[in-house]
Amino acid sequence: EAGVAQSPRYKIIEKRQSVAFWCNPISGHATLYWYQQILGQGPKLLIQFQNNGVVDDSQLPKDRFSAERLKGVDSTLKIQPAKLEDSAVYLCASSLGAGGGQPQHFGDGTRLSIL
Amino acid sequence: DAKTTQPPSMDCAEGRAANLPCNHSTISGNEYVYWYRQIHSQGPQYIIHGLKNNETNEMASLIITEDRKSSTLILPHATLRDTAVYYCIVRNTDKLIFGTGTRLQVFP
Numbered sequence: 001e002a003g004v005a006q007s008p009r010y011k012i013i014e015k016r017q018s019v020a021f022w023c024n025p026i027s028g029h030a031t032l033y034w035y036q037q038i039l040g041q042g043p044k045l046l047i048q049f050q051n052n053g054v055v056d057d058s059q060l061p062k063d064r065f066s067a068e069r070l071k072g073v074d075s076t077l078k079i080q081p082a083k084l085e086d087s088a089v090y091l092c093a094s095s096l097g098a099g100g101g102q103p104q105h106f107g108d109g110t111r112l113s114i115l
Numbered sequence: 116d117a118k119t120t121q122p123p124s125m126d127c128a129e130g131r132a133a134n135l136p137c138n139h140s141t142i143s144g145n146e147y148v149y150w151y152r153q154i155h156s157q158g159p160q161y162i163i164h165g166l167k168n169n170e171t172n173e174m175a176s177l178i179i180t181e182d183r184k185s186s187t188l189i190l191p192h193a194t195l196r197d198t199a200v201y202y203c204i205v206r207n208t209d210k211l212i213f214g215t216g217t218r219l220q221v222f223p
Binding site: 004031033041042043044045048055056091093095098099100101103104105106107108109 | 145146147149156157158159160161164166202206207208209210211212213214215216
């Protein structure tokens with residue numbers, strides 16, 4: 001079974017520029033998550049989708065971050081404009097469904113460096 | 116905030132069992148205990164989860180105390196590839212709240 005695919009693996013941009021990350025979840029997984037992991041910390045949830053609808057975006061800085069999952073499969077996360085504090089690894093995860101008993105499976109993330 | 120307490124680091128000899136403890140004294144009846152690990156430059160890897168009963172899979176065993184206030188992840192025969200940060204997470208909603216985990220170092 002193919003895992004969660006993310007691209008690019010690395011991205012370097014200057015502050016105030018824009019950047020987008022792409023995620024392809026495990027086939028058949030209805031729930032998709034984006035996490036941010038700052039160096040030395042555990043991942044923190046940014047947004048959760050159930051199919052193509054947003055379930056939880058309470059931790060998403062909506063003034064600069066946006067995410068979509070238009071057809072209920074792939075998802076993109078965008079930052080516009082980027083700040084130095086956005087340097088982090090952005091992880092995508094997916095699960096079969098919502099609920100505490102469904103494991104989330106993670107991709108290897110996109111490492112973003114802001115100059 | 117994370118609802119679990121883990122030691123910051125542990126060592127284990129290769130081939131021996133690694134027993135990673137986790138305290139979750141405020142766990143509720145409908146909350147699961149999840150374990151993930153993260154190897155350098157990779158995303159978190161799901162290991163195992165349980166609600167009340169002990170669980171075992173091809174990777175590890177999860178032992179949950181009867182009062183559910185603590186648990187232990189057991190890697191039966193640790194290898195160098197098991198060196199990673201191990202996260203114990205209590206979960207009742209979709210959200211995974213990661214703490215700082217236990218850094219397990221397996222040595223030859």
